[in-house]
Amino acid sequence: PVCQTGSPVIPRDFDSPRVFDGLTVQESRSVRDYLLKIKSLSLVPISKARPNNSYIYMIDLHMPLKDAVLRHLDVGYKQPERTAKVVLVRGDQTPPRVEEYLVGPLPNPSYQRKVTNPSYTTSTIPYAAKPGDSVDYKYLFKILEIASYHLYPVLYGSYRLSYHNCTKNVDCMEWWDIAPKGRGSDERKTWFWAFRDVEGFYLHPLGLEIQIDHISTDVADWKITKIVYNGQLFYDVEDLVNRYVSKGNAVYRMEYEPLGYKEHLYSSYTRRGKSEMPEPKQGPKLVEPDGRRFTVDGHHISYMHWDFNVRMRTSSGLVIYDIRFQNERIVYELSLQDAVVFYSGYGPAQGISNYYDTSWIMGAMNFELVPGVDCPETAVFLDVDHFVNANEPFTIRHAVCVFEDNGNLPLRRHFSSDFEGGYTYYAGLVDYNLVVRTIANIWNYDYIFDYIFHLNGAIETRVSATGYVQSTYALPREKKYGYPIYNNVVANLHQHLFHFKVDLDVNGMENSYSTLEISTEKVGVDWAKPKTKTQMIYNEKIMMDELEAGPGQQNNFDTPKYDVIINLSKTNKYDSRRAYRILNFGKSRFLLEDSDVTKAGRWAKYPISVTLYNDAEEMSTSIYAQNYPWEPVVDFEKFIQNNDSIYQRDIVAWVTMGVMHIPHTEDVPSTTTAGSQLRFFLLPFNYFTECPSVSSPNTVKITPRSGLSDVNVETYGTSFQSTCAQKEYGPTNFNGRTKT
Amino acid sequence: PVCQTGSPVIPRDFDSPRVFDGLTVQESRSVRDYLLKIKSLSLVPISKARPNNSYIYMIDLHMPLKDAVLRHLDVGYKQPERTAKVVLVRGDQTPPRVEEYLVGPLPNPSYQRKVTNPSYTTSTIPYAAKPGDSVDYKYLFKILEIASYHLYPVLYGSYRLSYHNCTKNVDCMEWWDIAPKGRGSDERKTWFWAFRDVEGFYLHPLGLEIQIDHISTDVADWKITKIVYNGQLFYDVEDLVNRYVSKGNAVYRMEYEPLGYKEHLYSSYTRRGKSEMPEPKQGPKLVEPDGRRFTVDGHHISYMHWDFNVRMRTSSGLVIYDIRFQNERIVYELSLQDAVVFYSGYGPAQGISNYYDTSWIMGAMNFELVPGVDCPETAVFLDVDHFVNANEPFTIRHAVCVFEDNGNLPLRRHFSSDFEGGYTYYAGLVDYNLVVRTIANIWNYDYIFDYIFHLNGAIETRVSATGYVQSTYALPREKKYGYPIYNNVVANLHQHLFHFKVDLDVNGMENSYSTLEISTEKVGVDWAKPKTKTQMIYNEKIMMDELEAGPGQQNNFDTPKYDVIINLSKTNKYDSRRAYRILNFGKSRFLLEDSDVTKAGRWAKYPISVTLYNDAEEMSTSIYAQNYPWEPVVDFEKFIQNNDSIYQRDIVAWVTMGVMHIPHTEDVPSTTTAGSQLRFFLLPFNYFTECPSVSSPNTVKITPRSGLSDVNVETYGTSFQSTCAQKEYGPTNFNGRTKT
Numbered sequence A, B: 001p002v003c004q005t006g007s008p009v010i011p012r013d014f015d016s017p018r019v020f021d022g023l024t025v026q027e028s029r030s031v032r033d034y035l036l037k038i039k040s041l042s043l044v045p046i047s048k049a050r051p052n053n054s055y056i057y058m059i060d061l062h063m064p065l066k067d068a069v070l071r072h073l074d075v076g077y078k079q080p081e082r083t084a085k086v087v088l089v090r091g092d093q094t095p096p097r098v099e100e101y102l103v104g105p106l107p108n109p110s111y112q113r114k115v116t117n118p119s120y121t122t123s124t125i126p127y128a129a130k131p132g133d134s135v136d137y138k139y140l141f142k143i144l145e146i147a148s149y150h151l152y153p154v155l156y157g158s159y160r161l162s163y164h165n166c167t168k169n170v171d172c173m174e175w176w177d178i179a180p181k182g183r184g185s186d187e188r189k190t191w192f193w194a195f196r197d198v199e200g201f202y203l204h205p206l207g208l209e210i211q212i213d214h215i216s217t218d219v220a221d222w223k224i225t226k227i228v229y230n231g232q233l234f235y236d237v238e239d240l241v242n243r244y245v246s247k248g249n250a251v252y253r254m255e256y257e258p259l260g261y262k263e264h265l266y267s268s269y270t271r272r273g274k275s276e277m278p279e280p281k282q283g284p285k286l287v288e289p290d291g292r293r294f295t296v297d298g299h300h301i302s303y304m305h306w307d308f309n310v311r312m313r314t315s316s317g318l319v320i321y322d323i324r325f326q327n328e329r330i331v332y333e334l335s336l337q338d339a340v341v342f343y344s345g346y347g348p349a350q351g352i353s354n355y356y357d358t359s360w361i362m363g364a365m366n367f368e369l370v371p372g373v374d375c376p377e378t379a380v381f382l383d384v385d386h387f388v389n390a391n392e393p394f395t396i397r398h399a400v401c402v403f404e405d406n407g408n409l410p411l412r413r414h415f416s417s418d419f420e421g422g423y424t425y426y427a428g429l430v431d432y433n434l435v436v437r438t439i440a441n442i443w444n445y446d447y448i449f450d451y452i453f454h455l456n457g458a459i460e461t462r463v464s465a466t467g468y469v470q471s472t473y474a475l476p477r478e479k480k481y482g483y484p485i486y487n488n489v490v491a492n493l494h495q496h497l498f499h500f501k502v503d504l505d506v507n508g509m510e511n512s513y514s515t516l517e518i519s520t521e522k523v524g525v526d527w528a529k530p531k532t533k534t535q536m537i538y539n540e541k542i543m544m545d546e547l548e549a550g551p552g553q554q555n556n557f558d559t560p561k562y563d564v565i566i567n568l569s570k571t572n573k574y575d576s577r578r579a580y581r582i583l584n585f586g587k588s589r590f591l592l593e594d595s596d597v598t599k600a601g602r603w604a605k606y607p608i609s610v611t612l613y614n615d616a617e618e619m620s621t622s623i624y625a626q627n628y629p630w631e632p633v634v635d636f637e638k639f640i641q642n643n644d645s646i647y648q649r650d651i652v653a654w655v656t657m658g659v660m661h662i663p664h665t666e667d668v669p670s671t672t673t674a675g676s677q678l679r680f681f682l683l684p685f686n687y688f689t690e691c692p693s694v695s696s697p698n699t700v701k702i703t704p705r706s707g708l709s710d711v712n713v714e715t716y717g718t719s720f721q722s723t724c725a726q727k728e729y730g731p732t733n734f735n736g737r738t739k740t
């Protein structure tokens, strides 16, 4: 028989969105329609816009003030009005700029209000700071098409490829852009680099790169300013072509065999080599003999003692709101802020690459997940809606999956030996946990974000990196930054960094940040005078203000300590103050403080920092980081520099995880997750009277009975029977296309 | 239907043990019988021995020289003779001592040879260094029985408990010892402390502790030297009892209600509190629809491209030998060396507790695993044999489990967006992996050791800590070292440290240790002169000798680097030298270098150290560490201090993982694994031409077909069908008793 389904999955009620729910398609459409009618904004649909028009770039939920949300949830006030935050590109203004509006109330807007987030460093968001959008690309690619046409002798001569007039998967090439767009706020010059158009093209750089200056809103001014071919710099296409075709050999040509031409396609996932299984067998997978044990009600999820809400923020990705355990709120918000990658390199594109993924609208790039590969077949998949860089809202099917895992590990267990070959009792409980997963795919990389809820009150945040490494043509001066991963291809040293907002509310909002710092003491031994001994001791240090909490803790990687968010006025049964500990297993030393291009990611300095809660400081970054990193619109340092008191206030912890990545041949075809995972934990610390997992009827206790092989097994009514087969829900259920 | 079994499990052939196999019961019996017949040794069976007799303490496999093993395996020489290493306690010698013998050839011994391991710091192992054994306990407990009898007024008056004449689980108490046995090599004084005899007695300290001096081999000299009751020091039982019963109140009595008397038993695993599941449901579990995919042939295990052998070393636990991937040896030996816990504390027992678990014969305390809790029901369980502290060899059933896990995570995946709402392809592969698990239970703690073999050539070593924390009676001066976990019970700050031997042989034995050290450079930008930029760079540093490798790397926690074991004379296809990287996610700062009791664990200073291979340096510790830590018989520092060259030699890496543990209420009833796991990885680093997982037919590739919801799914013959149910193999299959 097929296993029963178990707990219900209730679809979202799009007619009555709740306070944490993302905008519905209907809501964002109503905002778009409302704004398009406002003459003074002179908005053009983005599909028809030119850079010197005004148009809607993005519409997303604007969260009500935390106070208002809590009055609604905790005191019973009515749900706050729903509001959208809209990003308008105002190419027809002088100077051209980006503007942000609040539009409400939804779903029948009656007002729009231009706003400046007080946490922004500027009241006018420069046009050059806006994310690259379909308007830019439309005109940039026109320039590339023409250039490619003229470059045909070079393309065909060097690579046997072309951009126009080619056969897909045979002899085509692609152009892709990198960021930022220049080396300072005064520039808007995008480098494009050429790749062979094959599966895993990221690993087929051609050593041909073009820079386009497009700082003007008049596309007539846009022009190619530099071309680099095989390490040689040219200023226009004609010059390169002329010198390339000339007999005088004025150009060092590339004439090697096309990459991946004679062998298998090294960048492909196609199975190859001697199989470890002559007869392919499927691997172990999960079955739920008693059915699903968690409930999904729209975007509200309940599992065991846990309760929380999910929302896909269009810019940065998943946000988890109002995480409760046994009905007590522990976290108001847990969310990814940004994922950045800072590269080293020589070549123009590789050497300038420094990515801020929230600016690439990473949230809208959490694409559909594949059952049986990305998530187990037992998972529940959730759809999410976005309105960005398009005329219409669109739906990404199955962008989130939720499943229960057993970890195949005990959460707790003990074998109580009798030291005579037997035992007095055995007891154990499996580490069942609920995983909420999204996978952000930003061009080459795929980041797997898991939020994991354990029975012991622990919340684990895990990032696993896969997808392709960024690679570049192996010019001689490139090779000092990375190892070759293929003939003439090198992948360079870089650092991934991830920033998370963790708004813990430990037994209320008045919390403090304390560290338990471990050192040694030499003391006398009362029981063996005059002997002395050296042993460890810990001292609690309570941070009074933001400078003490972030910068003050920055450079003590070497001091063992516990970081705890504590409520100084609430104690547990034994008079210890209730707290949650932040345990960051993913610390990564940030070396690039002196680099100007990392200024929009200065949060990276702090493995943990703590600030006073501020509704305006909604995120530690913005969608403007990527193209204006030198003068960031949101500068996390500013959150700290006003040095608010954080003593028994509503405070927010910010956690940075990161990893240095020196790519190697095993990153081909793509990076593997085993060994690349980063995690941080939120762990109860004197919060409960005892581990809350004691309530689980999945506990197993065994005691010996008199006969030599007899046991008493207590399972609290939990069966171990498994006579059903899980309904198949494999990769054929994938669709992969968004729905407009 | 029930799922098919899949690949075979072939029982050990005890008549033809292979080179890495542990001693068979027959072999160790033959050694015992041979030795008992040698008159000059005057051995007494341990069950009849007194401290002033000679007896066999332990018999275990003595590994042949690595050269001999490799000649056998790689060149085809015949299998080296099998030999046993025997630990004899020589209580009848002057001075009394411990001796080690080699006895062979097995299974028909014809010689015994007294040996001194050249790596030992002494040629005579002092008697006081021997592990506590059944001979000691027999006489120590006689003393405790008599003392308990006399202490009855105190026991009953303070706790309503007694040691004699009590009803099990109602009003009994227990005595347990801690270690080391004193504060210097000249002492052999064991502290015993009293606990209420209930489930989880570890959390019921009574505040009554007794010290027995037993340095003499004449038990008539053994005596109680100190008693501490409620923080007050006495020198004999009579004095305490007299003063306790006297009217003058010369003693501060304990008279509180018995712990755990009126409430539930807080230390128990018994389910309690509001259940999160009114109807108990079993959780998700693994099913193998196509059957098992790994082969077990005795203690040789094959999985996909992996091949290795396991042996349970009686002292320290699991050893994995000759790990090969695609038939190439990568690791000759991967094994736990020791697990130590260094405590802080005030009270006599707590304040002296500093444990070296290999000296407690941790290997023989990897007890039976429970299907469905400790390991999934799909696991294969292996039995192991020991001869230690007993007259007869004994078998621990199911001490090792082996199972395939899917991690519920992709190992690699990529979604290749077309940036127009669709995709060009999707490809992914699940992170299937094989787990080899043992759980060592040393009194209170249960350490779960997992060796995990991934498809990408990565080997993960993971330690998860559970079981009970050590707790102590909360004297006022105890409280600065820990938080209360119950009324009058405190659990103190401590550090767990684990040491592993990692004998990598990267493409042969001639290897070097290099670090890739990451720093920054400021360079000009050739494409944007005169602009400059700051970026990261890495520099390879090759360690020439042992002092450079261990101490030289000790204090740079702050320098990001890669640690790689590299073969400088072997390159991959792209001319990078083949290497494996050691990635240690479990580094823990060691603060106790100045403590004399940690001298037997000075390996703890080095997150990674590298030494020249030396057959004599078989282990970084010994079974003599615990009771002679001040002058350790094996001092790891000595391995390094002779400063051998490690440049293109057979080298061994040693990895330390650790964690600072400040217990809190959620450690009740026992520590949970979620958040307490430590891992290190061995990762291929330019070792293969590409990720070896490309050979897996479990890869899934999806490409869009023309219709909007149509996909091509390539699974290389792997099915996703699952119509069978896994055969139940739950906790009722547990036995829990060793077999003699």
Ligand SMILES: [Ca+2]
Residues within 6 Å of the ligand: A546, A611, A612, A638, A639, A640, A641, A642, A643, A644
């Ligand atoms: Ca502030």
Ligand SMILES: [Ca+2]
Residues within 6 Å of the ligand: A332, A503, A504, A505, A506, A509, A511, A613, A650, A651, A652
């Ligand atoms: Ca807060």
Ligand SMILES: [Ca+2]
Residues within 6 Å of the ligand: B332, B503, B504, B505, B506, B509, B511, B613, B650, B651, B652
């Ligand atoms: Ca070696």
Ligand SMILES: [Ca+2]
Residues within 6 Å of the ligand: B546, B611, B612, B638, B639, B640, B641, B642, B643, B644
């Ligand atoms: Ca040496």
Ligand SMILES: [Cu+2]
Residues within 6 Å of the ligand: A465, A469, A494, A496, A661
């Ligand atoms: Cu990377």
Ligand SMILES: [Cu+2]
Residues within 6 Å of the ligand: B465, B469, B494, B496, B661
């Ligand atoms: Cu611990």
